[in-house]
Amino acid sequence: MGDSAAVSPSPEPSTGLSVNAPAIQWYPGHIAKAERALRAALAKVDLVIEVRDARIPLATGHPRLQRWIGSRQHLLVLNRVDMIPAPLRAEWTDWFRARGQALLWCDAKAGTGVKQLQQAAIRSGEALNARRLSRGMRPRSVRALMLGFPNVGKSALINRLVRQKVVESARRAGVTRSLRWVRLGQDLDLLDAPGVLPPRLDDQLAALRLALCDDIGQAAYDSEAVAVAFIALLSALEALPAAGVTAGLLERRYGIALGALSSGAPDAEVWLAEAAERHTSGDTLRMATKLLDDFRCSRLGAIALELPPLPSPLPLPAAP
Numbered sequence: 001m002g003d004s005a006a007v008s009p010s011p012e013p014s015t016g017l018s019v020n021a022p023a024i025q026w027y028p029g030h031i032a033k034a035e036r037a038l039r040a041a042l043a044k045v046d047l048v049i050e051v052r053d054a055r056i057p058l059a060t061g062h063p064r065l066q067r068w069i070g071s072r073q074h075l076l077v078l079n080r081v082d083m084i085p086a087p088l089r090a091e092w093t094d095w096f097r098a099r100g101q102a103l104l105w106c107d108a109k110a111g112t113g114v115k116q117l118q119q120a121a122i123r124s125g126e127a128l129n130a131r132r133l134s135r136g137m138r139p140r141s142v143r144a145l146m147l148g149f150p151n152v153g154k155s156a157l158i159n160r161l162v163r164q165k166v167v168e169s170a171r172r173a174g175v176t177r178s179l180r181w182v183r184l185g186q187d188l189d190l191l192d193a194p195g196v197l198p199p200r201l202d203d204q205l206a207a208l209r210l211a212l213c214d215d216i217g218q219a220a221y222d223s224e225a226v227a228v229a230f231i232a233l234l235s236a237l238e239a240l241p242a243a244g245v246t247a248g249l250l251e252r253r254y255g256i257a258l259g260a261l262s263s264g265a266p267d268a269e270v271w272l273a274e275a276a277e278r279h280t281s282g283d284t285l286r287m288a289t290k291l292l293d294d295f296r297c298s299r300l301g302a303i304a305l306e307l308p309p310l311p312s313p314l315p316l317p318a319a320p
């Protein structure tokens with residue numbers, strides 16, 4: 001099953017999830033180059049439209065984001081809203097609001113929320129032009145950069161905003177390779193940019209989530225190892241009903257029950273082998289690919305891989 005090293009499954013402090021994730025790193029040359037081009041383009045930008053994946057709003061948050069935003073205006077879009085259970089929206093909205101961050105929810109595939117995004121960007125432009133006028137400068141259109149991890153739907157959002165396919169958008173990481181300005185009416189100029197990633201993925205459970213959501217090039221990981229970790233993650237998510245993973249999901253879909261090891265952990269490798277016998281003539285790699293594809297195309301239903309972190313426990317009162 002490849003030589004990916006496993007990291008220790010210490011429970012994730014925010015969710016309590018404990019999953020053995022394969023080692024995943026991905027920082028290809030084109031992303032490093034994209035980041036340099038992006039830094040140069042930032043000087044021309046008034047507004048950063050940050051796009052994250054609603055299935056993993058924390059794992060798709062970039063550690064350099066605040067530096068890139070600087071004094072520019074910022075809108076945060078959680079895209080792929082159609083891919084998470086509906087009640088979870090309010091939970092994330094509250095969680096981000098408590099941290100002073102408003103959210104816009106979009107489904108770039110169906111076009112939901114795109115009008116609100118356009119209006120919010122135009123409002124930013126009005127604020128910008130009020131400032132320009134007060135300094136005796138002529139008003140101009142607002143220049144907005146679409147910023148986010150690969151495959152979160154930045155180009156799909158641009159195509160929806162301008163109501164035609166002006167930029168390439170497809171189901172894999174690293175589709176957009178260069179910066180491209182797109183004009184939307186008189187008020188808005190949008191800059192489509194390649195997806196960016198941190199040079200090092202320190203949190204390997206977050207890296208697993210990025211791989212599962214296709215935000216990382218497939219050459220960077222072993223699909224069987226990622227599928228095995230996914231099976232374990234699904235099993236752990238059953239304990240968190242808001243995630244949308246109902247008990248027995250894998251058995252209902254593939255006809256194979258998920259057994260347990262003597263430690264109580266799910267026996268994901270045996271499940272994969274048995275499912276491969278039934279569905280892919282014993283080919284475990286093909287079964288792993290099918291399982292990942294079924295998740296990525298929502299055939300397993302709306303599933304969130306992250307939930308708003310639990311509040312940290314209050315410190316115990318000091319002993320008298």
Ligand SMILES: Nc1nc2c(ncn2[C@@H]2O[C@H](COP(=O)(O)OP(=O)(O)OP(=O)(O)O)[C@@H](O)[C@H]2O)c(=O)[nH]1
Pocket residue numbers: 079080081082083106107108109110148149150151152153154155156157168169170171172173174175176177193194195196
């Ligand atoms: N179901 C669903 N699919 C979406 C949504 N947004 C985008 N997609 C699909 O996701 C895939 C990736 O979209 P892109 O627009 O290419 O993503 P990107 O962020 O520009 O990716 P890079 O250019 O690689 O950085 C496409 O197949 C889109 O149709 C959404 O809200 N819901």
Ligand SMILES: [Mg+2]
Pocket residue numbers: 154155156168169175176192193194195
């Ligand atoms: Mg793109």
